[in-house]
Amino acid sequence: MTTDVALPTAVSQQFPSATPRTSLDCPAFNIPAGDARALLKHLRDTLGYDFLMDLTAIDWSAGQSPRFTVVWHLYSSTKHTYVRIAAHCATDAEPAMPTATGLWAGADWHEREVYDMFGIKFTGHPDLRRILMWDAYPYFPLRKEFPLAGLPTEMSDADINAETGVGVIAAPMAGGPFVATPGEPMSEAEPRAKDETWNEQREKPE
Amino acid sequence: MVTANPELAYNSKIEGDVTVTRADAAINWLRTNSMWPMPMGLACCAIELMASAASRFDIARFGAEVMRFSPRQSDCMIVAGTVTYKMAPVVRRIYDQMAAPKWVIAMGACASSGGMYRSYATLQGVDRILPVDVYVSGCPPRPEALLDALMKLQTKVRTERSWKKNFSAA
Numbered sequence: 286m287t288t289d290v291a292l293p294t295a296v297s298q299q300f301p302s303a304t305p306r307t308s309l310d311c312p313a314f315n316i317p318a319g320d321a322r323a324l325l326k327h328l329r330d331t332l333g334y335d336f337l338m339d340l341t342a343i344d345w346s347a348g349q350s351p352r353f354t355v356v357w358h359l360y361s362s363t364k365h366t367y368v369r370i371a372a373h374c375a376t377d378a379e380p381a382m383p384t385a386t387g388l389w390a391g392a393d394w395h396e397r398e399v400y401d402m403f404g405i406k407f408t409g410h411p412d413l414r415r416i417l418m419w420d421a422y423p424y425f426p427l428r429k430e431f432p433l434a435g436l437p438t439e440m441s442d443a444d445i446n447a448e449t450g451v452g453v454i455a456a457p458m459a460g461g462p463f464v465a466t467p468g469e470p471m472s473e474a475e476p477r478a479k480d481e482t483w484n485e486q487r488e489k490p491e
Numbered sequence: 492m493v494t495a496n497p498e499l500a501y502n503s504k505i506e507g508d509v510t511v512t513r514a515d516a517a518i519n520w521l522r523t524n525s526m527w528p529m530p531m532g533l534a535c536c537a538i539e540l541m542a543s544a545a546s547r548f549d550i551a552r553f554g555a556e557v558m559r560f561s562p563r564q565s566d567c568m569i570v571a572g573t574v575t576y577k578m579a580p581v582v583r584r585i586y587d588q589m590a591a592p593k594w595v596i597a598m599g600a601c602a603s604s605g606g607m608y609r610s611y612a613t614l615q616g617v618d619r620i621l622p623v624d625v626y627v628s629g630c631p632p633r634p635e636a637l638l639d640a641l642m643k644l645q646t647k648v649r650t651e652r653s654w655k656k657n658f659s660a661a
Contacts, residue, residue: 418612419577426611435611442580449583449620453576456609463607476607 288312289366295332300324311367318355321372322383325357329388334359334368340385340395342403343371346429352377353405357385374405384409402427434458459484514654522566522592522653523645524554529565529589531582534572536599536631543634553641562588567644569637570621573601574614583620592657594648596640597623600630 292312296303302320306313316324328334338358345352351373359368374380384407385392396407397416404425407413414420419441424431434455439446446452460478467474483489528550532540543550550556559565562585574582586595597617600606603626605615617623624647625640632640 417577424611431611433610440576440580442584445580445583445620448587451579451619453611454615456605456611456613456615458609463609 287364287366289361289364289368292332292366292368296324296328299327299331306369306371308369311369313369313371316370316372318372318375318382321355321357321370322385322388324370325359325385325388328359328368328370333361333363336360336362337385337389337391337395338367340392340399342399342405344403344427344429350377351375353380353403355382355399355405380405381408383407386410401425404428433462457485514658515652518653519649519651523648525557526553526555526567526594526641526645526648527557527559527565528555529562529568529585530558530560531568531570531585532572533570533574533578533582534601536571536602539631539634540569540571540598540637543637548634548638550638550641553638553645555641562586563590565589566592567594567596567641568621569596569598570602570617570623571598571631573606573608574617575612576614577612579614579617579620582617586621592653594624594644595621596625596627596637596644597621598627598637598640599632600628603628606630 289312293305296314300316300320300323303314303316303324306315314324336359338360339356340358341356343354343356345354353374354371355374357370359370360366361368372382374382380403382405384396386396386407386409393410393412394416396410397412397414399405400407400410400413401415401417402425415422418426421439421441423438424436426435432455434457435453437455438453440452460481463476463478465474465476466479530537530540542548544556544558555567562568566589568586568589570582586593595617597603601608601613602617603623605613607630609615614620618626625644627636627640629636
């Protein structure tokens with residue numbers, strides 16, 4: 286991957302508020318939330334970063350401040366280089382960020398996903414609804430305090446809930462979590478039951 | 492040269508135009524051999540379901556090749572794949588729309604138990620919302636396993652008391 290060596294000076298000249306961000310690959314910048322949209326527009330129109338690769342967020346866990354960070358990955362289809370922009374959400378309880386849908390139409394669903402998983406509201410988004418979970422789902426599953434197994438709640442359809450009497454339950458975790466283990470051969474690293482010393486009948490040893 | 496053997500066939504000249512059987516036997520015979528599936532293909536198991544329908548495995552040998560995408564015309568829902576909590580009410584509603592008699596095959600680990608998806612988004616086994624007749628293990632099961640499940644379901648249907656269940660007042 287080639288690196289855009291002129292980029293840091295080009296960004297810091299236009300945006301003194303942008304600071305370099307630790308990065309192992311491409312150039313990366315921190316920017317105050319208020320300047321984020323202007324910087325993205327500048328990168329797209331002037332510096333040739335015309336493609337929004339990804340838009341995601343980080344939850345630094347409850348108690349941290351700033352708690353939520355939104356991250357944009359941009360790609361230049363002319364220079365074939367990447368850049369990463371990160372901006373902290375101003376408030377931790379009601380995180381919000383200006384939308385990038387006016388710059389890239391593709392930001393629409395990315396921002397809906399970030400809203401769905403983290404509860405970050407993108408101000409100015411034309412249609413900010415949940416995209417993966419159903420509309421009435423009460424939690425934001427990728428926040429740090431949310432358990433992998435989930436929390437009990439109701440399913441979306443009131444008729445079916447009344448008929449079946451079944452709701453969302455916390456998933457049983459005996460033998461789990463069923464995640465891949467890093468650093469092993471592929472055949473060993475596959476998701477599978479791991480700690481089987483405890484189950485529904487036998488308590489988990491502490 | 493093969494010639495028809497009239498002695499083994501039903502001879503209407505001797506026995507008349509009447510045959511006698513049990514109602515259950517006749518009804519179950521019809522039901523077992525034309526069990527039209529409702530393909531509830533939700534994940535990768537649906538690919539194996541498609542393979543079962545194709546020429547190598549040929550589910551038509553068991554009279555279940557007519558995949559009906561309308562629940563009104565189908566008899567057996569094959570839940571093939573991961574059922575999310577978002578999809579679960581839809582699966583149940585489609586099951587409710589199927590005309591009785593109806594059966595359910597839970598195909599694969601996810602439909603049977605949630606599989607490896609022990610997470611907030613996945614229904615932990617479709618038997619929480621549907622009465623499942625046959626569970627198929629595998630991730631995904633091979634088409635032979637699905638055919639075996641279908642044959643097990645046919646065996647089950649063959650022994651049902653269909654007349655008593657559906658046509659008598661009691």
